[in-house]
Amino acid sequence: MQPRHFISLLDINGSEFRSLINRAIELKNHRNPDYQPLKGQVLGMVFEKSSTRTRISFEASMAHFGGNAIFLSPRDTQLGRGEPLEDSAKVISSMVDCIMLRTFKHETVTTFARHSSVPVINGLTIEQHPCQLLADMQAYFERRGDIQGKTVAWIGDGNNMCHSYIHAATVLDFKLNIAAPAGYQPNKMIADAAGERIRFFDTAIAAAKNSDLIVTDVWASMGQEDENKQRCSTFKGYQVNAEIMDTAQNDALFMHCLPAHRGEEVSAEVIDGPQSIVFAEAENRLHAQKALLEFLLCAK
Incomplete structure (x- = not known):
């Protein structure tokens, strides 16, 4: 089964959007430290653009839910040394449970999504900022x-x-x-x-x-x-x-x-x-x- 991605707000319908909002409000008002639905899961975070709110919020989210987040930048990985995006998507998605990208070109995220075996989240591109x-x-x-x-x-x-x-x-x-x-x-x-x-x-x-x-x-x-x-x-x-x-x-x-x-x-x-x-x-x-x-x- 193909994973569900969040590349654009158009990837969800009105009912799903409202459910996400209501769930976010619930999680905000009633935090339960014992609720760790992502225990043992890993979020790979690819950053081509620097960040404050995006990085902290995703890392904290995974920590609160019992999971882990890995920070990846082009300086530290083969992404910055010419490895094809298709190859990177296949490799990274084979080792993590979800991928978030904050990058310049929107095509970078859509390409990752096409070749990823796990959900891909658009953390920001020059075209959209759905999160x-x-x-x-x-x-x-x-x-x-x-x-x-x-x-x-x-x-x-x-x-x-x-x-x-x-x-x-x-x-x-x-x-x-x-x-x-x-x-x-x-x-x-x-x-x-x-x-x-x-x-x-x-x-x-x-x-x-x-x-x-x-x-x-x-x-x-x-x-x-x-x-x-x-x-x-x-x-x-x-x-x-x-x-x-x-x-x-x-x-x-x-x-x-x-x-x-x-x-x-x-x-x-x-x-x-x-x-x-x-x-x-x-x-x-x-x-x-x-x-x-x-x-x-x-x-x-």
């Missing part, structure tokens, strides 16, 4: 209930996070308003596939109007540092600040996957203010990924 959306949606559900029918505003770069928000809107059935500068909008095929749930706006103010959740990300992601000066100029009108939040619903929440640059994509008064739930969102990486690992490795 972060599990945590984000958990944070929203905890405070406002189901997001179905609500309106989310994405303000800033049409990057991997934006793509995964588009997928989340498709799976959980909410509306997504997107404000991104020309030339920095999300992949057209990904956006078009979501249909009428996605709307584009020329200004951040327009996208934020009456929204229930405002989300942004850094203007220059990892690997784009040389574009930072240009991007700061291009994105100048896309900062999430008090004016933007005042345009949204009175009880609107603010999210950011972190790390954040105060004074650039978000003002300090917003990210450190009462509507911001960025640190609860970050903590939820642990609980959401525990639910995901349980879902992939303990399915009956």
Whole structure:
């Protein structure tokens, strides 16, 4: 039987997504040290990109569940010395129970999945960041209930996070308003596939109007540092600040996957203010990924 992978939010349906969220909330609120469903199992973690939240949350998840995690980087393995991905996937998957990759090219993860005999998890690619959306949606559900029918505003770069928000809107059935500068909008095929749930706006103010959740990300992601000066100029009108939040619903929440640059994509008064739930969102990486690992490795 082929293993079940988690490469994209489109790999799960709405019922499964909600079950993962509810299970994550349960695991968060009622931790049982004696519950170790992954005892004796190993997660292989392949990192081409550096990480704080992804690495800690997956390692802690395996430890809490009685398993182990192995950190693998191109510097330490044959992955960085030209071994074909297909061969690496076959070898690594023969020795571990699950593989998580945080990498640049999305094709790296999809190639691993095609040749792996165990579940493969997308920990981040330049195209998508589905694990972060599990945590984000958990944070929203905890405070406002189901997001179905609500309106989310994405303000800033049409990057991997934006793509995964588009997928989340498709799976959980909410509306997504997107404000991104020309030339920095999300992949057209990904956006078009979501249909009428996605709307584009020329200004951040327009996208934020009456929204229930405002989300942004850094203007220059990892690997784009040389574009930072240009991007700061291009994105100048896309900062999430008090004016933007005042345009949204009175009880609107603010999210950011972190790390954040105060004074650039978000003002300090917003990210450190009462509507911001960025640190609860970050903590939820642990609980959401525990639910995901349980879902992939303990399915009956």
